[in-house]
Amino acid sequence: MAHAVKYIVVLALLKAIDAHVHIDSIQLCEQKEYPIMWKVELQDSADDQIISLGAMDSKVNIDNDVLNRLLIYQKEGDKWNLFINKTDGTCKITEMFLGDFIKSLENAAGLKQTCPYPAGKYEIHNHPLDFSKFKYRDFPPGTLKIRSEFFPKSAEATELGCYEVEFTLSK
Secondary structure: OHHHHHHHHHHHOOOOOOOEEEEEEEEEOOOOOOOEEEEEEEEEOOOOEEEEEEEEEEOOOEOOOEEEEEEEEEEEOOEEEEEEEEEEEHHHHHHHHOOHHHHHHHHHOOOOOOOOEOOEEEEEEEEEOOHHHOOOOOOOOEEEEEEEEEEEOOOOOOOOEEEEEEEEEEO
């Protein structure tokens, strides 16, 4: 679940301590089978959002040999403007952007370690999102989109997984 968790974590990118984040949608980039698949169902609570179901099914080990291209856009009018484009090993990207936030998701998924994650199926149920633990906090307010693409370091043309998260950040 660590990476399904990461899927949800990516949305967390937007929650600065004095900001409110509302995740509007989480979806695969294309409706097809990837070697790394995610499913996330969110539920609004009185104060925030809860992962009612977060699931990841990975047929590959997820480590720094799996690259993560992280593209973050801000919507201005009807146009998406790219403001972050970062590619690195998945574990490095996870630590760089998520910090303690990912650790709470890993615990909820029953993982005994942080990244790397062995291939397998992971789930999270009824877990509140605590965006105050998010490491990266320099998101501008407004409507944002995170596109997270995964591919092997040895064969960058091979897509292992891809998802997009749209959210609204207000301060």
